[in-house]
């Protein structure tokens with residue numbers, strides 16, 4: 001999954017037009033400017049809880065086209081001390097997307113630092129539009145330490161590679177949990193196929209054991225498939241350590257569950273679900289995020305200095321930040337056509353199912369609300385109390 005998405009020469013994110021109508025899918029920041037604006041309000045509020053530090057690192061993991069950050073920075077310009085305190089840090093593996101992010105923030109000059117390998121480890125630039133320093137990294141571990149930090153991960157965790165495990169059923173002796181692997185059968189037109197390991201693999205012993213420790217024996221009995229994402233746990237651990245040592249918080253917005261994820265591995269090409277093993281590198285691969293595992297990992301890493309909050313539904317999160325009020329303000333100054341677009345975008349972010357004012361056959365009826373499909377989890381320095389929208 002990692003190779004298919006991020007391989008430097010053939011990875012899906014490295015060479016494709018992945019977002020929007022021409023790409024495979026559309027994400028919340030590109031649905032409506034209101035999404036980035038709401039994350040901006042949440043960030044300003046957390047910065048205030050942190051005691052308005054004079055220096056603040058705003059880190060975004062997997063910023064895509066840079067739309068969220070552009071909307072966030074534009075809409076928070078009126079909070080002058082917040083804007084002045086900011087430096088922007090993007091964790092992005094794709095040179096093509098880095099280029100789009102530079103364009104979004106108007107960062108013309110670039111200074112690249114190669115540390116071996118064919119991809120620059122660090123790129124530094126400055127946003128002419130927002131008058132703030134911007135830097136790019138390949139990994140969160142490379143982002144400087146020692147400065148209060150807010151970390152945003154919007155649809156980043158779903159792109160991280162998973163392992164799948166399945167109960168191997170045997171009539172004679174039960175083998176137990178085995179790993180789903182990918183085999184090559186070169187006689188077939190599509191040479192890739194799933195196979196189940198004949199016995200537990202190293203990953204079964206290492207990753208699955210940890211995940212199963214976090215559920216009861218009764219819960220385990222009811223599950224026959226399970227997914228584990230070690231990289232998601234590693235990134236969550238890194239967020240928790242930073243928040244504990246440097247102060248601040250992080251927010252993870254994604255589709256997923258607050259319980260073990262059973263079988264969610266999926267591929268999307270041109271807005272349609274396709275076979276995950278078909279033409280690797282030409283479709284977006286993702287898996288649902290296991291928020292329950294992230295919470296347990298953070299608790300093991302940094303409790304009680306760091307707390308997790310949620311996950312809550314995106315619908316609830318955006319409503320509490322005042323998206324309704326923002327919609328009304330935008331619609332007031334909009335043309336009829338723009339107003340309709342804003343309404344549709346709003347529905348897509350907070351609604352469930354198709355827009356209720358449309359009927360089958362109408363343009364836009366196929367749109368599905370993300371309101372209860374996406375969840376939001378916050379990880380924050382416990383001293384700050386619950387971040388906006390979350391209960392203690």
Ligand SMILES: C[S@@+](CC[C@H](N)C(=O)[O-])C[C@H]1O[C@@H](n2cnc3c(N)ncnc32)[C@H](O)[C@@H]1O
Nearest residue numbers: 013027062063064091092093094154155156159
């Ligand atoms: C699904 S896209 C989401 C983009 C954006 N946040 C949005 O919502 O529109 C995932 C993003 O994470 C980046 N990405 C995926 N895996 C990565 C990795 N291992 N390291 C760094 N960036 C990664 C992709 O290049 C892309 O920018």
